[in-house]
Amino acid sequence: MRLDANNRLLVAQGLRRIREGRMQPGVRALFDAAGRDPSRASGFDLGFALGPRINAAGRLADMTVGIECLLADDAQRAAELAASLDAINRERRGIESEMREQALELLAALPQQAADRASICLYSPQWHEGVVGIVAGRLKELHHRPTFVFAPAADGQLRGSGRSIAGFHLRDAIDLVSKREPGLLLRFGGHAAAAGCTLAGDGFERFADAFERVAAELLSSEQLSRRIEVDGELPTQWFDAEVAELLQSQVWGQGFAPPLFASRVEVLQQGQLGSAHLRARVRVLDGSAAGSTRELIAWNRSSFLPQQAHVAWRLDANTWQGRLQLRMLLEAVEDVE
Missing domain, CATH: 2.40.50.460 (OB fold (Dihydrolipoamide Acetyltransferase, E2P))
Structure with missing residues (x-):
């Protein structure tokens, strides 16, 4: 979600209250579990310390654990739930690290290297569907290509999660794939920067080829070259x-x-x-x-x-x-x- 003026005010006020000690027991317990000091709370803490622990439950277990922790009124119960979320997040990190290494190996083994492609699509039957979005994001950052990563899902289907680069609306792109390849996508949704979809068990190669054609058609060579705007030297x-x-x-x-x-x-x-x-x-x-x-x-x-x-x-x-x-x-x- 874009951090507009209204959202920025809400986040700033929330952080101020946390720094003053005015927070739910569950929020305090999550700071403790992450080893972060709430009196120095920052946006980094929310995005990279508390957020991943809350989200990990939905990725690997039951998302209600995170909700229950945030709503807990009892400090002891909040600490137990935060410890559980921390353990789940450690497991998530291990799975992510293994999947990322395997993804890089698969990518290196492709006949066409990432630099010569307009997109990246990868699948392994050993991967966890709850972590595919994170791995897609890592690969997108590394290679500056719209990326989809797939894993097995229920009923023999494949579930994929994608991340995009600037100027390439991911949801619109897979909508175009669905129109050009009727019946390929069982479900899909998302927005400009991220999207998800479900395929039949034998649909990966067909999707990868169709998505590559769409990306090659819509993306220019300039868009496929990473451009970074900096603020200059720090004195x-x-x-x-x-x-x-x-x-x-x-x-x-x-x-x-x-x-x-x-x-x-x-x-x-x-x-x-x-x-x-x-x-x-x-x-x-x-x-x-x-x-x-x-x-x-x-x-x-x-x-x-x-x-x-x-x-x-x-x-x-x-x-x-x-x-x-x-x-x-x-x-x-x-x-x-």
Whole structure:
């Protein structure tokens, strides 16, 4: 949902109340389960800490667990439900990580590489239907292609979830597929950025071919090239805790993105962070910050960075064991030629 002026006011007021301690026991329990401090609540907490735990129940188990947690009046019961949601979310992360690796292997094995296609469609009989949307989103971000991922569903059918790029209305695209291939889609729905559909058990190849034809017809080569608008360099005197915390305290979202900065960096060292992320130490090579070294975090990236790169990043302040750490959060990278 687009973060318009009205929505932004509602989110801002909700965050203010949470920071003041005025929240349901279930919300407090979810903050505790996520290891986040409600007195410093931010939009990041809602979108990337609480949200995934609530949604995980609907993906893998029963969505009423999340609803019951949010509505709980008893702190002990709320803590039990939040712990259950946290466990389900850990399971979801494990499934997602495995599916993502398998998806990358399937994609690499296709006769036509992703860069030469207008879309991506993947299916495996081992995948979980509750996680296909997340994996589709990861692949879309990685390859900048409209992406559908399918998994087995009830009654021998296939359930798919798709994510799209700017300028390609996904729901309209699969509506066009349904008109050109009568009987192929049993059900479908969605909006511009995301959609879902159900196919018969033998319908995947037919859908993948039809969707590729529609994408190739509607998308130009310019649209298939990732373009990132940045806000320029962040002056070195503004790379500090005060600015980072000011940015974190604001309400950002779709249609109201946080500032995105650009730098040319040299990678001094890098390594895996957990099972699916990357941490690097970089030296900034240009602008007023030239010569300074910083920590850079790349979420959901397993491949190493080039030795020198242009990076688009967001400023982040992370508190670990009572110590504030300033970091660059990677949004995009381009090799320096």
